[in-house]
Amino acid sequence: MLPLLLSMVWNVQPALAQLYEPDEEHPLITNVVADPSESQLTSNCTWKITDPNNDNYSFNQEYIESGNELGALIDNDETTYWHSDPKGPNLNTQDLYIQVDLKRTDIQQFYYTYNRRGDVYNGSVRRGVLWTKIEIKGTNTPEDNSSWVTVALHEGLPSETNENVTWPYTAPRVDMPQAYRYLRFYARYSDGHTYWCMSEFQMYPAVEVTDPLTKLIYLLDRTDPGAFEGGTDPGYYAEDKGLRHTTYPTTHRPPTTSSKPPRSRCARHLRK
Numbered sequence: 104m105l106p107l108l109l110s111m112v113w114n115v116q117p118a119l120a121q122l123y124e125p126d127e128e129h130p131l132i133t134n135v136v137a138d139p140s141e142s143q144l145t146s147n148c149t150w151k152i153t154d155p156n157n158d159n160y161s162f163n164q165e166y167i168e169s170g171n172e173l174g175a176l177i178d179n180d181e182t183t184y185w186h187s188d189p190k191g192p193n194l195n196t197q198d199l200y201i202q203v204d205l206k207r208t209d210i211q212q213f214y215y216t217y218n219r220r221g222d223v224y225n226g227s228v229r230r231g232v233l234w235t236k237i238e239i240k241g242t243n244t245p246e247d248n249s250s251w252v253t254v255a256l257h258e259g260l261p262s263e264t265n266e267n268v269t270w271p272y273t274a275p276r277v278d279m280p281q282a283y284r285y286l287r288f289y290a291r292y293s294d295g296h297t298y299w300c301m302s303e304f305q306m307y308p309a310v311e312v313t314d315p316l317t318k319l320i321y322l323l324d325r326t327d328p329g330a331f332e333g334g335t336d337p338g339y340y341a342e343d344k345g346l347r348h349t350t351y352p353t354t355h356r357p358p359t360t361s362s363k364p365p366r367s368r369c370a371r372h373l374r375k
């Protein structure tokens with residue numbers, strides 16, 4: 104198994120050189136305030152809830168009363184959420200979006216993440232309604248409507264009831280033809296609803312993966328997702344974590360009479 108694995112690593116070196124991951128240490132959206140000229144997030148369809156007896160109001164009271172509904176998207180709290188206006192606007196027939204002002208012009212590749220709701224109401228967790236088709240447009244001259252360029256269209260995104268993905272969900276990387284400061288995320292579908300809502304939203308720079316061990320983990324996960332526990336098997340001791348993985352899928356179980364090579368041997372192969 105190990106020689107086969109290492110030969111697979113060797114054979115896909117060109118692809119590995121282009122691996123990217125989100126730089127989660129440097130989120131791109133950090134300032135969301137009521138003043139739209141200052142805020143990094145704005146929207147043309149925010150639900151302005153005025154009835155304090157509305158149960159959506161109580162969960163987001165702080166943000167609603169300060170006029171900063173979008174602030175609920177970056178507080179790292181899945182019980183607070185932003186909701187598009189469900190009474191009038193219709194994402195199936197109108198251009199409804201959240202707009203990002205990156206406040207910088209050097210981002211050309213990025214990842215974005217968002218989370219479903221997790222507020223508990225009458226004893227049950229409410230997941231809300233997520234967008235499942237998103238069109239992303241960018242520009243550096245937002246006042247010129249004709250300047251907005253489509254940079255990505257993501258379809259078939261997981262609905263809020265999907266338990267087979269990791270939440271918050273990270274969408275595929277977006278590679279723009281050039282760096283744009285302003286981005287619009289249009290909701291194009293939400294499983295037949297006219298609105299959508301979510302508890303968190305964030306963007307991260309896409310950075311190239313350079314660490315050999317991280318590359319190998321990516322390769323294993325991409326080759327057979329979920330087959331290798333933690334992405335570090337087979338053939339690897341996670342020595343830097345002081346752990347040895349002992350749970351193997353039956354089809355990948357190594358011979359019991361052989362011992363795994365030390366990590367240094369694997370590292371030497373990767374450097375060839």
Ligand SMILES: [Ca+2]
Binds near residue numbers: 179181303
């Ligand atoms: Ca939140």
